[in-house]
Amino acid sequence: TQLLEQSPQFLSIQEGENLTVYCNSSSVFSSLQWYRQEPGEGPVLLVTVVTGGEVKKLKRLTFQFGDARKDSSLHITAAQPGDTGLYLCAGATGSNYQLIWGAGTKLIIKP
Amino acid sequence: DADVTQTPRNRITKTGKRIMLECSQTKGHDRMYWYRQDPGLGLRLIYYSFDVKDINKGEISDGYSVSRQAQAKFSLSLESAIPNQTALYFCATSGEGANYGYTFGSGTRLTVV
Numbered sequence: 001t002q003l004l005e006q007s008p009q010f011l012s013i014q015e016g017e018n019l020t021v022y023c024n025s026s027s028v029f030s031s032l033q034w035y036r037q038e039p040g041e042g043p044v045l046l047v048t049v050v051t052g053g054e055v056k057k058l059k060r061l062t063f064q065f066g067d068a069r070k071d072s073s074l075h076i077t078a079a080q081p082g083d084t085g086l087y088l089c090a091g092a093t094g095s096n097y098q099l100i101w102g103a104g105t106k107l108i109i110k111p
Numbered sequence: 112d113a114d115v116t117q118t119p120r121n122r123i124t125k126t127g128k129r130i131m132l133e134c135s136q137t138k139g140h141d142r143m144y145w146y147r148q149d150p151g152l153g154l155r156l157i158y159y160s161f162d163v164k165d166i167n168k169g170e171i172s173d174g175y176s177v178s179r180q181a182q183a184k185f186s187l188s189l190e191s192a193i194p195n196q197t198a199l200y201f202c203a204t205s206g207e208g209a210n211y212g213y214t215f216g217s218g219t220r221l222t223v224v
Binding site for chain 2: 009030031033035040041042043044045048050088090092096097098099101102103104
């Protein structure tokens with residue numbers, strides 16, 4: 001069974017601090033996607049990383065795909081209350097590129 | 112209009128009742144999915160369809176059935192609802208390929224009493 005483990009499960013920090021969320025697996029993925037979900041809504045795609053070692057930036061968010069394409073990280077610089085939400089990673093696998101989902105990291109940024 | 116529309120948004124039903132959740136998408140994608148989300152368990156795949164004639168079971172299909180009425184429409188049925196099917200249900204659609212992300216609906220919060 002393929003697993004994608006996210007850590008930490010929960011993180012509560014003050015506005016302005018930096019943080020990193022991790023997504024780890026023993027499996028190799030064709031791509032790794034990050035989503036953010038707000039209460040009462042569905043997950044929204046933030047980024048897709050495809051190449052081992054790839055780094056993508058989205059304003060204050062930096063996403064990295066591991067060299068072996070088994071893990072990924074999301075780093076947020078100077079977190080703001082608007083970053084609050086559930087962050088989900090998902091790895092595409094198999095010939096049909098099915099997604100394997102992490103359980104999520106619940107992030108709270110306090111003003 | 113939203114790319115993926117789910118109805119109803121909220122539903123309370125009694126044990127043993129049949130209930131249908133509906134989903135329609137305007138992305139023009141062939142692939143559609145039904146997930147349920149429970150606290151601490153993440154998203155679990157119930158059924159998926161890669162085109163109108165293709166239906167596949169996911170990891171937790173027992174107690175559920177689906178119908179793909181058209182490229183844009185994919186409905187989920189609970190034949191005889193039970194309390195442990197109380198959850199948040201999401202429909203999603205995607206293109207084909209590793210680069211395609213999923214577009215989700217806003218979800219249906221289902222409570223079985």
